[in-house]
Amino acid sequence: MSQDDRIQNWERQIHRMVRDEDGRALLARMLGLRVAAPDNGPSVVVLIPSLNNIKRNVEKAIEVMLHHTRHSGVLVHSVVVYGHSLVQWVRNEMVAQLYQANSGRWTHVLFIDDDIEPEADSLVKLLSDGKDIVGALCTVRTDPPIITLRDFDESTGDFKTRMHWKKDELLQVDGLGTGMMLISRFALDQITEFYLSCGYEKMLFGDTEQVTALSAKRRAEFTDKRDERWWLNGCWFQCLPAMNGRGEYGEDIGFCLKAKHCGIPVYCDTSVQPKHHGDYGYGVRDFLFYKQELLERDAAAKAPAQNAGGANEG
Numbered sequence: 001m002s003q004d005d006r007i008q009n010w011e012r013q014i015h016r017m018v019r020d021e022d023g024r025a026l027l028a029r030m031l032g033l034r035v036a037a038p039d040n041g042p043s044v045v046v047l048i049p050s051l052n053n054i055k056r057n058v059e060k061a062i063e064v065m066l067h068h069t070r071h072s073g074v075l076v077h078s079v080v081v082y083g084h085s086l087v088q089w090v091r092n093e094m095v096a097q098l099y100q101a102n103s104g105r106w107t108h109v110l111f112i113d114d115d116i117e118p119e120a121d122s123l124v125k126l127l128s129d130g131k132d133i134v135g136a137l138c139t140v141r142t143d144p145p146i147i148t149l150r151d152f153d154e155s156t157g158d159f160k161t162r163m164h165w166k167k168d169e170l171l172q173v174d175g176l177g178t179g180m181m182l183i184s185r186f187a188l189d190q191i192t193e194f195y196l197s198c199g200y201e202k203m204l205f206g207d208t209e210q211v212t213a214l215s216a217k218r219r220a221e222f223t224d225k226r227d228e229r230w231w232l233n234g235c236w237f238q239c240l241p242a243m244n245g246r247g248e249y250g251e252d253i254g255f256c257l258k259a260k261h262c263g264i265p266v267y268c269d270t271s272v273q274p275k276h277h278g279d280y281g282y283g284v285r286d287f288l289f290y291k292q293e294l295l296e297r298d299a300a301a302k303a304p305a306q307n308a309g310g311a312n313e314g
Contacts, residue, residue, distance in 0.1 A: 042107050043107045044069070044074065044075070044077065044127070044182075045108070046078075047094045047109050047110065048111075048112055048113070049082065049091060051083040058114060061119075068120040068121060068124065069124055076123075077105070077106060080097075082094050087237075088251035092237055093229060095109060095233075096229075096231065099232040099234075108127070109182075109188070110126075110181070110183075111178050111183070113180070113276075116180050116275070117275040119274065125269055132264050133182070133184070133187050133256075133265070134266075135181035135182070135268055136181070136273065137149070137272060139286060139287050141276040141277060145287045146161055146287065147284070148179065148252075149173050150162065150176065151174050156244055157242060163291060167271075168270060171267060171268045172266065173267070174256065174257075175256045176256055177252050178237075179274070187259060188236060191255070191258045191264075192236070198215040199258070199261060199262075200240055200261075203261070204241070236258070237255050238254045240254040
């Protein structure tokens with residue numbers, strides 16, 4: 001490689017670094033400059049659980065969204081892409097690494113899956129909602145494209161799909177998928193304490209000696225640096241045993257359930273509607289078509305009974 005080529009490579013690299021908050025901090029350290037403290041505005045770390053299988057159109061959409069967000073005056077750190085076999089472990093380890101870095105610069109994390117394609121203004125909208133936990137209105141990535149809004153039935157312990165919402169509504173829900181979710185550091189701190197104090201176990205079994213002993217072990221492991229997987233790991237995302245006795249809740253529902261019992265409401269901004277890529281980019285529009293099919297099927301099933309009733313009356 002010629003000297004001119006190397007200079008051009010450095011020029012491109014520096015150009016990328018100055019557009020990123022972490023990159024600017026690195027350049028400042030290299031040049032012996034003082035790094036200015038961040039202002040009081042939001043400071044977001046973007047976390048993408050992935051095995052580096054991000055589709056190009058998804059990657060591009062995320063880049064456009066972050067560019068739009070930075071130009072709106074929001075501090076956005078470098079994107080962190082990380083993955084292995086268990087998604088709940090991945091999510092927990094990504095957040096734990098932020099706590100381990102002992103940096104006070106971040107105020108929020110944005111979880112976005114590697115198959116979620118957001119609109120450019122999605123993160124700005126979520127931040128403007130001003131909530132500790134707020135997510136996008138997503139569907140699953142298969143047919144039927146069920147929406148990921150959930151209501152909790154206290155009497156049965158079931159989480160059921162919510163079928164109705166208002167357009168462009170900030171909607172409080174009991175459960176929400178984490179395909180695209182903005183979470184404040186305050187919420188993570190509260191859920192950390194819920195885990196360390198065995199809040200869920202106390203709900204299930206009471207405040208027994210065994211639960212108290214387990215809580216003490218968790219606190220010890222939380223601060224033990226010998227195993228970085230568990231050091232400062234608040235296990236925010238867990239597949240908790242279902243209260244109805246049927247299996248487990250998913251890690252996203254487990255997170256929302258913990259937040260609920262910490263007194264932190266979970267919201268969905270229904271104006272934020274990314275595509276979820278599977279066989280194709282599923283979105284809310286596809287769910288609405290599916291919902292209409294269900295209504296027509298239900299009406300058709302009721303029609304023969306109504307006709308029979310009318311014939312008997314005659």
